[in-house]
Amino acid sequence: MDILTGQVAGYSAEDRERWVTERAKNPRRSAFQRDRARVLHSSGLRRLGAKTQVVSPGSDDFVRNRLTHSLEVAQVGRELARYLGCDPDIVDAACLSHDLGHPPFGHNGETALARIAADIGGFEGNAQTLRLLTRLEPKVAWPSGRPAGLNLTRATLDAVIKYPWPLEEAPPVTGESSRLQKFGVYADDLEVFRWCRNGRADGQRCLEAQLMDLADDISYSVHDMEDAVVGGHLDLSSLGRDEVRAGLVDITRRWYLPEVSAEDITGALDRLTACSYWQHDYDGSRRAQASLKHMTSQLIGRFAAAAEAATREEYGYEPLARYEGRLMVPEATAVEIAVLKGLSTLTVMVAEDRLRLQEIQQQVLFDLADYFQAKPEALEPMFAADHREAETDAERLRVVIDQIASLTDHSAWSVYHSIHAGAHDRF
Known part of the structure; x- marks a missing residue:
């Protein structure tokens, strides 16, 4: 790495090119x-x-x-x-x-x-x-x-x-x-x-995109499980019960890894729960929270280290960048990550009360789409300008989609309630 600019070797001027040419204002920043x-x-x-x-x-x-x-x-x-x-x-x-x-x-x-x-x-x-x-x-x-x-x-x-x-x-x-x-x-x-x-049409992702994707999977699987435990949705002491394991196998195969066998899924769970840092119960105490945090930290390290070791085994120890190699994630690691996702999905995402809320949330967005299409003047100024410049109904609907996608949960509910309360057209 260049100490002055922070630039890492392996990246060309073409890699650093911007769609609209700009003059770099600070040569000490890459x-x-x-x-x-x-x-x-x-x-x-x-x-x-x-x-x-x-x-x-x-x-x-x-x-x-x-x-x-x-x-x-x-x-x-x-x-x-x-x-x-x-x-x-x-x-x-x-x-x-x-x-x-x-x-x-x-x-x-x-x-x-x-x-x-x-x-x-x-x-x-x-x-x-x-x-x-x-x-x-x-x-x-x-x-x-x-x-x-x-x-x-x-x-x-x-x-x-x-x-x-x-x-x-x-x-x-x-x-x-x-x-x-x-x-x-x-x-x-x-x-x-x-x-x-840059002309690539083979569907291959650059190595940096693969790293982003794995980091997302690791964080999603580990931290959502942690949230499920702290929120009282997931009981760690129940994981040895046959009915819990059957539900985990079913949801993991249906949602994440349809080609993986039930034995591979339960085997992954057994490997994880056999780790010295795995927490087998949780009572909400400060000590239990510290143990849970230690477990999440160790799991992140476990998954990242497995991918690093497999990639190094394939490509050696030279620095990799862009399309110089592929990230290697061992199959056992991929199944372990999917099992943690399955635990959160089983206990939070497909719970009956959650499914009812999802129906209501979707109706909120349907109503917002109808509202903004009927009253484009209620769009935020940037999106209202895009709507005026749009030449077709399809382009105008895309602007409405852009507006809704930009909203937070809170602002979506706020506009929805203002519509149904007959409040101001603008938010």
Whole structure:
């Protein structure tokens, strides 16, 4: 690494190129450090503090929201990048950005917006993230006035793209957690997508995107389980019961790993619960909370170390970057991560009261879409301007989708209540 600029070897001038050319104002900061700073100071990142991770913000003082989750993902991703020789600022920026496009109410909101946008190319949180970074977040514009979003470098934008293909090229869905087809770009954002992909059409992700994805999986699996325990949803002492294990096997296969056997899933659970740091009960005391925190820390280290060791075994110890290699995650590690996800899903996401709330939340977003389509003057000023400039009904509906996706859980409820109370049209 260059001590003065913070630049890591292995990245070219092309990797550091921006869609709109800018003159670097501070030669002591690398292009990727500036990328991370732009994401960190963005309004989109701040809004994640009031967006659902699994449990709605405000319902519990302990549980994660999208912002705290993203910060934790960035820490895990940054360490993985350091281990493997990637630029940590690229991976950090990608991790901070990875959930920016998610709408209010988490994946439930994503499902609702996908239904609303079904005739105009759909909705997908990752495609919305690319749209936000390259169009919606105000920072840089072309000389013509056309928005360029945060104008991140090619390497950082590519690292954000978890699904490097449009909807029409998306692979078939597998598992119930993937009811929506996963894709990374809408049709009207293909220009910048192709620019940052720099001609790659093979669907391969750069190494930095793979690190972001693994960091997300690790954080999601471990921390959501921790939240479920502290929230009283998951009883660690029940994991030896046959009916609990049967439910875990069922949900893990249906949601995450449909091809994995029941024996592999229970084997993964047995390996985890046999670890010396695994906590077998929880009573809410300070001592129990400290033990639980120690367990989560050790699990993160376990998963990250397994991926690092497997990748080093495949590629040796030279620094890796961009398309110089693939992240190797052992199958046993992938199953262990999925088992932890399954524990949270079984006890929180598919609980009966949660499913009823999800129906209500979706109706909120349906009503907001109807409202903004009927009263575009009620859109926020930036989106109202986009709506006036739109030339087709499809473009106007996409603006409405952009507006709704930008809302927090709180602001979505606030507008919904104002509609039904006959309050002011603007919020």
